Amino acid sequence: MFENLIEVLKKNPRRIVFTEGPDPRILEAAARLKQGGFLTPVLVGNPAEVEAAAKAGGFDIAGLEILDPAAYPRMDEMVETMAELRKGKMAPEDCRKALSQGNYFGTMLVKMGVADALLGGATYSTADTVRPALQIVKTKPGNSIVSSCFIMIRETEGGQETLAMGDCAINIAPSEDELVEIAVETAHTAKVFGVDPKVALLSYSTLGSGKGESVDKMKNAAAKVKAAAPELAVDGELQFDAAVSPAVASIKCKGSPVAGQANTFIFPDINAGNIGYKIAQRLGGFAAFGPILQGLNAPINDLSRGCNAEEVYQMAIITAALK
Numbered sequence: 001m002f003e004n005l006i007e008v009l010k011k012n013p014r015r016i017v018f019t020e021g022p023d024p025r026i027l028e029a030a031a032r033l034k035q036g037g038f039l040t041p042v043l044v045g046n047p048a049e050v051e052a053a054a055k056a057g058g059f060d061i062a063g064l065e066i067l068d069p070a071a072y073p074r075m076d077e078m079v080e081t082m083a084e085l086r087k088g089k090m091a092p093e094d095c096r097k098a099l100s101q102g103n104y105f106g107t108m109l110v111k112m113g114v115a116d117a118l119l120g121g122a123t124y125s126t127a128d129t130v131r132p133a134l135q136i137v138k139t140k141p142g143n144s145i146v147s148s149c150f151i152m153i154r155e156t157e158g159g160q161e162t163l164a165m166g167d168c169a170i171n172i173a174p175s176e177d178e179l180v181e182i183a184v185e186t187a188h189t190a191k192v193f194g195v196d197p198k199v200a201l202l203s204y205s206t207l208g209s210g211k212g213e214s215v216d217k218m219k220n221a222a223a224k225v226k227a228a229a230p231e232l233a234v235d236g237e238l239q240f241d242a243a244v245s246p247a248v249a250s251i252k253c254k255g256s257p258v259a260g261q262a263n264t265f266i267f268p269d270i271n272a273g274n275i276g277y278k279i280a281q282r283l284g285g286f287a288a289f290g291p292i293l294q295g296l297n298a299p300i301n302d303l304s305r306g307c308n309a310e311e312v313y314q315m316a317i318i319t320a321a322l323k
Contacts (some may be wrong), residue, residue: 001155001160001193002314005321009038014320018312019106019120021066021188022053026122028309029316039320042067042115044102067114069105078108085111085136098132107132110298117299118320126169129295129302136300145178147171148291149186150277151193151318154284163222163280164197164264168273169291172260175202179221182227183266190264192322199225200243200262201236202272206252209239214268215251221266233257236266289318299323 016033018026020044030041031054043050054061055236072078075096082095082104086089090098098104103124110117121129130146139146149166164186166186171178179201187197201222205215215237222236235258242252243257249260280286299322301315 001162002317004194005317006036006038009319011038011315012323013038014115014323015040015042015114015115015292016316016320017042017044017067017106017109017115018088018206018316019044019102019118020122021050021102023122024053024057024059024246025307026061027054027057027308029062029312030064031061032309033315034061034064034233039314039316040064042109044109044290045104046068046070047225052135067105067109069102071099072105074112075099077255078105078112081112082136085213089146090279099288103128104132104136107136110300114310116323117301119303119312119319120300120318121302122305122312124305126291126302129300131299132168133293133296133300137149137296139295140297142184143181143295145171145174145295147174147178147182147185149182149189149291149292149294150288150290151155151189152277152280152286154286161286162190162193162195162263164193164195165277165280165288166266166294167270168267169270172270174225174269176217176221179217179222179268180228181295182233183221183225183264184232185227186266187232189292189294189322195263197232197264198258198262199232199234199236199264199266200258200267201225201234201268202240202243202276204239204270205237205238206239206259207237207256211250218268235259235262238247238262240265289314291319292322 083092147167148169152163190197203218218237241248243262246260253259301319
């Protein structure tokens with residue numbers, strides 16, 4: 001998978017901003033990216049602190065750009081731009097204070113075109129990644145929410161099996177219309193990873209076999225996805241076995257364009273999504289990559305605070321390839 005993404009980046013040079021420049025995990029990943037030459041890291045932080053941390057860890061970041069919010073020459077322009085974006089919600093002095101923080105500063109670098117993508121969250125919460133993104137970069141036209149998916153990869157005798165699962169991390173109880181956005185965005189993300197998406201909206205019911213509010217939600221959402229994105233192969237509501245097993249599909253939903261061959265799974269809520277991807281990871285032998293944020297005007301992703309340098313490196317490649 002990563003070989004394909006790296007080839008994409010070699011053909012389309014991009015810059016990714018890391019909002020926590022002095023962090024050793026960030027520095028190790030940035031040094032590795034620098035050596036690879038296919039993606040340009042931009043580090044946020046005090047240059048002396050960043051360079052000292054790199055020296056202490058033995059990481060070669062010579063030549064990488066380090067941008068300090070306290071000494072950035074375009075800060076007044078940043079404040080003016082953010083104040084306009086947040087008109088009536090944040091005064092210029094509040095914007096300046098926010099932009100002194102790496103998460104807001106880095107997001108504004110993306111907004112102003114200094115960087116193409118952003119990766120942060122090694123030392124702060126998902127909310128502190130998503131909030132500046134929503135306030136500054138904002139959602140794509142036609143989108144009202146930020147959602148997420150996990151790309152799940154398992155090695156097989158014939159190569160790799162790749163699945164997409166959403167939303168497992170952001171939206172707690174999405175509405176029908178929010179599920180439509182989640183389904184369409186997750187299908188688009190799946191395509192980036194070479195998956196021809198066959199989208200199943202999951203439930204405890206298959207095409208009316210069960211009753212309940214959640215069943216109706218997934219059934220109605222599936223119909224709306226078909227109308228909103230007629231080019232996608234979509235069906236629902238489907239139980240998981242009907243979605244993945246040709247034998248079960250032939251009994252429960254013969255003729256479905258998705259049942260028995262689904263590879264892109266949309267869950268009714270975050271409980272099901274979070275549990276589902278972790279079952280696939282822990283019992284199914286899949287490696288989980290994500291959460292990958294979706295629906296924004298620019299590629300911005302969040303790291304786990306427990307991440308290691310390898311995960312930072314991988315998520316940087318994934319994030320930049322989403323551009």
